[in-house]
Amino acid sequence: MIDEEAGSTPKNPHPARLDELDERIVAILERDGRITNADLAAALDVAPSTAHARTRSLVERGVIRGFHASVDHNRLGRGLQAMIGVTLRPGARHDAIVQFADEVRRLPQVLQLFFVGGVDDFLVHIAVEGSSDVRRFVVDHLSAQQSVASTRTSIIFEYHRNAVGAPFR
Template sequence: MTVTDALDLRILDVLKTQGRISNSQLAAKLDVAPSTTHLRVRGLVERGVITGFLASIDQEQVGIAIQALVGVTLRPGARHTSINAFSEDARSLPEVLQLFFLGGGDDFIVHIGVADTGALRKFVVDHLSGHPSVASTRTSVVFNYHRNGVAASF
């Protein structure tokens, strides 16, 4: 089921950047009754439009000084098995912040966070380039980024 009207969209617009806003603050911001926002948010959660509330963590504060996006191309042959195996293996690694399965030049983009460049090199060599399904990798270091919201997994 999808969002049904403009008020739902306005609620989502606020929540995507202020997930911890109180119901009364949300209602005041949208100029509606608190009971309205309470029912609407609960309905969005029940319908699966809102899939969760996440904490945004300052990665440097927890020892992650380097982030990178690694493009991964899989070896040809047995694609379905390779895609599933690589995806499951990559998701299990604590350094993986996000994993994107793509159509196009790369099969995956792996967003990773590590302590330093030595850890970045070790991760790419050991876990990505060294994976039996991987044909090649291409690493780009992230200098800075901006996020407008968090998308749910597919």
């Protein structure tokens, strides 16, 4: 299954109405996106054909946008993660925002890119080998852009995703 591009408009922009079975399917798939249809059906106490049809419906309605691998970046030699707040210069904001997002989200160090309201315009979540790589990323890829007014870097010691702890070791 291919994930839709982040920020793309779902097929149906209205909130999906989910019944109890749909909610249970979503909860199970959030915990284990690789569960087999047979195991999903058993966990739900429904026929495999029902589990398959309901999951397909959730995908078609845009509730489930993709299935993703949880990667251990430490095993890839990118054990240091950071969240970098980026403030853009005032002015031609729309063009600067679009250009910044297009350029930064394609960088291999970037895990996630958030366009936010508040002090920062963007939060850039990266994974790199060490602190010198964080510095190099900020200097080469963020501060070097004319549209960037300032950056604030926070090192991530530990994170939690969907109630699952993922400490850095």
